[in-house]
Amino acid sequence: MEPITSQEATPPPATAKRNWLDHPRGLWVLAGTELWDRISWHGMVAMLVLYMTGELLLPGRVEHVVGFASYRAGLEHLFGPMSVTQLATQTFALYFSAITFLPLVGGWIGDKVMTRRAAVSLGALTMTAGHFAMAFDATFLLALVLLVIGAGLLRGNLMPQIRALYAAGDRRLGDAFQVYTFCINVGAFIAPIASGTMAKYYGWHAGFAVAGVGMLAGLIWYLAGSRHLPPQVPPRQAGPAVPLTGPEKRNVWLLAMVWPFSVAFWTAQAQVWNVYSLWVRDHIAMTVGTFAVPIPWLQSLDGLAPAVEAPLLILLWRWQATRKAEPDSLTKLATGCLIFAASTLLLALSPTATRGPIWLPVAFHLLSNLGAMFFAPVMHAYFATRAPERWRGTLIGVEMLSVAVASLISGPMGGWYTQVSPPVFWLVTAAIPAIAGVLLLALRHPLRVFGGPDTLVKNEAGAAGH
Numbered sequence: 001m002e003p004i005t006s007q008e009a010t011p012p013p014a015t016a017k018r019n020w021l022d023h024p025r026g027l028w029v030l031a032g033t034e035l036w037d038r039i040s041w042h043g044m045v046a047m048l049v050l051y052m053t054g055e056l057l058l059p060g061r062v063e064h065v066v067g068f069a070s071y072r073a074g075l076e077h078l079f080g081p082m083s084v085t086q087l088a089t090q091t092f093a094l095y096f097s098a099i100t101f102l103p104l105v106g107g108w109i110g111d112k113v114m115t116r117r118a119a120v121s122l123g124a125l126t127m128t129a130g131h132f133a134m135a136f137d138a139t140f141l142l143a144l145v146l147l148v149i150g151a152g153l154l155r156g157n158l159m160p161q162i163r164a165l166y167a168a169g170d171r172r173l174g175d176a177f178q179v180y181t182f183c184i185n186v187g188a189f190i191a192p193i194a195s196g197t198m199a200k201y202y203g204w205h206a207g208f209a210v211a212g213v214g215m216l217a218g219l220i221w222y223l224a225g226s227r228h229l230p231p232q233v234p235p236r237q238a239g240p241a242v243p244l245t246g247p248e249k250r251n252v253w254l255l256a257m258v259w260p261f262s263v264a265f266w267t268a269q270a271q272v273w274n275v276y277s278l279w280v281r282d283h284i285a286m287t288v289g290t291f292a293v294p295i296p297w298l299q300s301l302d303g304l305a306p307a308v309e310a311p312l313l314i315l316l317w318r319w320q321a322t323r324k325a326e327p328d329s330l331t332k333l334a335t336g337c338l339i340f341a342a343s344t345l346l347l348a349l350s351p352t353a354t355r356g357p358i359w360l361p362v363a364f365h366l367l368s369n370l371g372a373m374f375f376a377p378v379m380h381a382y383f384a385t386r387a388p389e390r391w392r393g394t395l396i397g398v399e400m401l402s403v404a405v406a407s408l409i410s411g412p413m414g415g416w417y418t419q420v421s422p423p424v425f426w427l428v429t430a431a432i433p434a435i436a437g438v439l440l441l442a443l444r445h446p447l448r449v450f451g452g453p454d455t456l457v458k459n460e461a462g463a464a465g466h
Helices: 025-056 068-079 084-112 116-133 140-158 172-202 204-224 246-273 276-283 295-299 301-322 329-348 359-386 389-417 422-451 458-463
Strands: none
Touching (some): 025 116, 025 140, 025 204, 025 295, 025 301, 068 084, 068 140, 084 116, 084 140, 084 246, 084 389, 116 140, 140 389, 172 204, 172 301, 172 359, 246 276, 246 329, 246 359, 246 389, 276 295, 295 301, 329 359, 329 422, 389 422
């Protein structure tokens, strides 16, 4: 069997020798930067729809937002008259799709225009400016534009640097994306609590300011630890374009075939970021004793649950690998889809005549994040290891593009949520990853035959000569 990509013959980078907890220090620099990015971003996710529906888009307030009348006219030209809730969910969908589409452009810029380090730094500064612009009603739309541009540069160039920290066939690379996702979810845990608490007691703008401070801290962390990162080669020194080899072309086609399953998974997840907070507000009893639990706090479980589950999965898969029983990447992806579908069914079971108990969304977050741990880091690692080296940033951006497409779908679905009962909405949402999981299980054998050995799984990597 031919090697998966031509760059896998390269020796391990020098940075790989400076380890911390069995991983290069550069991984912790990248993961820590992403942690701060997620503190800023998940704070936005937890608050944005609630902020728009509860204050910003109401009469007497929305008139202060520069350009909003024209923006609303454009949306209603496409989708028809929109209520405040529909306008908020559609705005969130556009923001979210842009923030997940632009890493494709950012990755291309890091591949072809500037070094990844420069792109990350510029992106972090732009995002910081966007978060602080959220402190004013007038600059709301400008803030969203700055945030999505900055995220494209930053996210499109952080994750592609991970692969360069490890030698070809290094079994730790698969675990590295679990570690990276672990740090992301620590940020996701902190953000809704910090931002939500500030918003509850000091107002929405104070909550958004917390997100801005988080992004600035991320930039400082990245620059301080940059000596542990791979050397930055200016794109102009990369030499003339070289055609892809046969194995590289096969890998690109394989990634294209797997990509629709990523869209299906994130389409269901996008509803948790979009209409879920509204559903909790209207259908769940958010009191424990006499304390009213802030709604954004629930989404902090999206950070706490993976922080507990990811290390356990790493240990499980390492134990299975010693017995040559570790599931391959495609099986893990299918399992993640099915677990997430099962968790979404819990939301469909919530009573509609009365408010449901708070343990129901708590159980949903615990189970859905187990599914996400099977899916998200595995898909990231799958793209990072299969992508040709000179296309890595661009193709990881393509993988993130699946979240953008799912977010675009979530906008009309968010509007549909207002027209059907919650159980019907969540049943349809659960069906999407369920179907994807079943199809992926059915197709995993022909995909394995087409793509060759899975270097992220020890027993298969061994068969490939690693």
